[in-house]
Amino acid sequence: xxxxxxxTWRKLVDRLMRGATVAATGCAIIPLLAIIxxxxxxxxxxxxxxxxxxVYQSPEASSTPDTTTGEPAAEFNPDDPFAGIGIExxxxxxxxxxxxxEAAIYAAGPKGGVLHGILGTLVITxxxxxxxxxxxxxxxxxxxxxxxxxxxxxxRFCSDVLSGAPSIVAGVVIYVAVVTQVxxxxxxxxxxxxxxxxxxxxxxxxxxxxxLVPESMREAARGxxxxxxxxxxxxxxxxxxxxxxxGVMLAFARGAGETAPLILTVLGSNVISMDLFEPMxxxxxxxxxxxxxxxxxxxxxxxxxAFVLMMLVLVxxxxxxxxxxxxxxxxx
Amino acid sequence: MTAMYLSQLTPFYGSRQAVKPVDMHIRANTVTAxxxxxxCGKSTVLRCLNRMHETIQGAYATGSVRxxxxxxxxxxxxxxxxxxxxxxxxxxxxxxxxxxxxxxVAVGLRLQGMNxxxxxxxxxxxxxxxxxxxxxxxxxxxxxxxxxxxxxxxRLAIARALATNxxxxxxDEPASALDPIATASIEELVTQLKKEITIVIVTHSMQxxxxxxxxxxxxxxxxxxxDAIGELVEMGDTTQxxxxxxxxxxxxxxxGKVG
Numbered sequence: 001x002x003x004x005x006x007x008t009w010r011k012l013v014d015r016l017m018r019g020a021t022v023a024a025t026g027c028a029i030i031p032l033l034a035i036i037x038x039x040x041x042x043x044x045x046x047x048x049x050x051x052x053x054x055v056y057q058s059p060e061a062s063s064t065p066d067t068t069t070g071e072p073a074a075e076f077n078p079d080d081p082f083a084g085i086g087i088e089x090x091x092x093x094x095x096x097x098x099x100x101x102e103a104a105i106y107a108a109g110p111k112g113g114v115l116h117g118i119l120g121t122l123v124i125t126x127x128x129x130x131x132x133x134x135x136x137x138x139x140x141x142x143x144x145x146x147x148x149x150x151x152x153x154x155x156r157f158c159s160d161v162l163s164g165a166p167s168i169v170a171g172v173v174i175y176v177a178v179v180t181q182v183x184x185x186x187x188x189x190x191x192x193x194x195x196x197x198x199x200x201x202x203x204x205x206x207x208x209x210x211x212l213v214p215e216s217m218r219e220a221a222r223g224x225x226x227x228x229x230x231x232x233x234x235x236x237x238x239x240x241x242x243x244x245x246x247g248v249m250l251a252f253a254r255g256a257g258e259t260a261p262l263i264l265t266v267l268g269s270n271v272i273s274m275d276l277f278e279p280m281x282x283x284x285x286x287x288x289x290x291x292x293x294x295x296x297x298x299x300x301x302x303x304x305x306a307f308v309l310m311m312l313v314l315v316x317x318x319x320x321x322x323x324x325x326x327x328x329x330x331x332x
Numbered sequence: 333m334t335a336m337y338l339s340q341l342t343p344f345y346g347s348r349q350a351v352k353p354v355d356m357h358i359r360a361n362t363v364t365a366x367x368x369x370x371x372c373g374k375s376t377v378l379r380c381l382n383r384m385h386e387t388i389q390g391a392y393a394t395g396s397v398r399x400x401x402x403x404x405x406x407x408x409x410x411x412x413x414x415x416x417x418x419x420x421x422x423x424x425x426x427x428x429x430x431x432x433x434x435x436x437v438a439v440g441l442r443l444q445g446m447n448x449x450x451x452x453x454x455x456x457x458x459x460x461x462x463x464x465x466x467x468x469x470x471x472x473x474x475x476x477x478x479x480x481x482x483x484x485x486x487r488l489a490i491a492r493a494l495a496t497n498x499x500x501x502x503x504d505e506p507a508s509a510l511d512p513i514a515t516a517s518i519e520e521l522v523t524q525l526k527k528e529i530t531i532v533i534v535t536h537s538m539q540x541x542x543x544x545x546x547x548x549x550x551x552x553x554x555x556x557x558x559d560a561i562g563e564l565v566e567m568g569d570t571t572q573x574x575x576x577x578x579x580x581x582x583x584x585x586x587x588g589k590v591g
Contacts, residue, residue, distance in 0.1 A: 148389045213429075214424075214426075216422060216424045216426045217426055217428060217429065219384070219387075219422055219426070220422065220426040220428065220489065220492075221428075221439075222384065222415065223382070223384060223415055223419065223420035223421075223422070223493070224415065224416065224419070224439065224440040224443060224492065224493070224496065225412040225413060225414070225415035225416035225440070225443065225496075226412065226439075226440075226443055227412050230443060234439070235428055235430075235439075238429075238430035238431075239428075239429040239430050241430075
């Protein structure tokens with residue numbers, strides 16, 4: 001017998017529940033969209049050809065600034081390690097200027113670009129990935145293919161703790177373990193700090209992706225007399241590769257966006273530096289410093305830097321998606 | 333001639349004994365069917381024959397299994413080498429996802445160190461012909477194995493197992509995921525293959541056992557001691573098992589009263 005009242009009630013509940021899930025999804029998406037739109041609108045104002053080709057220019061400098069000298073490379077001072085970074089406001093060496101000139105400086109639009117930041121972020125994060133990649137991938141393989149061992153349980157737990165650790169902790173650890181030891185802020189120290197944050201991301205995604213490969217595949221390889229490592233590398237990992245690559249990209253995106261660990265390790269720079277053992281610029285650091293700046297022009301640059309950082313991560317993700325999809329499609 | 337001889341073979345899962353000690357002769361160039369109801373340990377015993385059983389966490393077996401003159405459970409035996417002599421095909425057809433049809437068959441040969449293209453080509457063709465798949469795939473060898481039908485994938489898995497020239501082939505319910513036509517082609521294949529190789533097949537289909545096997549081993553679940561435990565009830569000529577079973581439990585099982 002068809003119970004009409006019951007039926008109507010069930011339809012109503014279904015609608016309500018679906019409405020609730022849609023509303024919750026909307027609530028989750030609104031902040032995301034707001035951030036993207038806000039950064040895009042404000043960041044677009046900073047975009048110009050020279051934004052991508054130029055490096056830092058002091059707002060106080062004349063119209064043709066001598067960018068080759070830039071700021072002197074910061075010397076490490078154990079008593080005041082952050083001297084020269086410019087975080088401490090009111091650097092007293094600002095030459096006294098007339099009120100009109102000062103007003104003109106404040107009114108001027110953004111000057112210079114963030115090329116040094118773009119290159120720095122790519123180098124620091126890239127080198128960090130080089131450190132994190134082999135460790136993360138191999139640890140992920142271990143956790144998946146030898147998952148029952150007691151040691152694997154311990155590693156899995158530690159990895160989860162590490163992935164939940166605040167990023168500043170990675171910065172402090174490398175600051176104490178590396179920077180204060182060699183008495184030098186350096187890009188490679190930043191890479192190490194980022195690697196600490198990337199390893200657990202790569203480890204867990206690799207593990208999860210390998211676990212998705214059907215057990216029957218492993219059995220088939222084992223049934224041929226393949227040792228575990230052989231079946232891992234020739235059968236299981238190739239089958240999970242698109243997912244692993246996605247995990248690596250997630251790790252890169254996480255590393256590229258980190259600011260706190262870099263403040264304590266790479267310090268920042270106003271010129272293009274490719275020396276891994278010297279301080280280097282990075283987009284998150286530029287965003288941080290320009291946002292703090294009293295000059296509206298530099299504030300605009302901050303939005304621009306944030307926008308470029310966002311686009312960098314977005315474009316990389318899309319490229320990887322396309323690349324792995326083509327791979328998957330060809331084998332189907 | 334005896335290809336394999338199981339002596340007091342007793343599989344365990346952790347502390348739980350799965351099957352009572354099994355003694356069994358498997359004659360060379362015959363098809364031996366293992367039948368019985370769910371949980372009787374028939375797949376477990378099969379997996380002991382190439383030491384696949386112990387790849388399950390906590391699983392092990394006691395007793396001995398002779399393959400030719402050697403005990404595959406001797407302490408200094410490398411199980412991976414045993415698995416190259418005793419091939420195995422599983423219930424679910426498995427085409428290795430990232431490999432084309434050719435490489436799906438060649439993988440075991442490469443594992444054994446065969447690298448010369450001409451050798452590989454010849455061995456792959458031989459194996460695919462033995463598995464009666466050659467005519468269907470000879471023009472699409474570079475295509476993904478995933479593109480094949482279920483029955484073709486299962487024959488591909490058989491070709492992969494045959495490529496390394498094993499002396500015994502274990503089939504674990506190879507047709508239970510297939511439709512009747514694909515099943516018939518697998519059965520036909522098994523009947524042909526026994527000229528060259530010894531076959532042990534686990535099946536839950538008594539008709540299938542009757543159709544293709546020379547000898548049949550019947551396993552049952554014994555619950556009299558509380559915990560369910562599998563046991564070998566009887567083994568003998570297939571025709572005799574299906575017409576004049578010696579054990580009353582076999583009779584009620586094959587006549588459909590239990591299991």
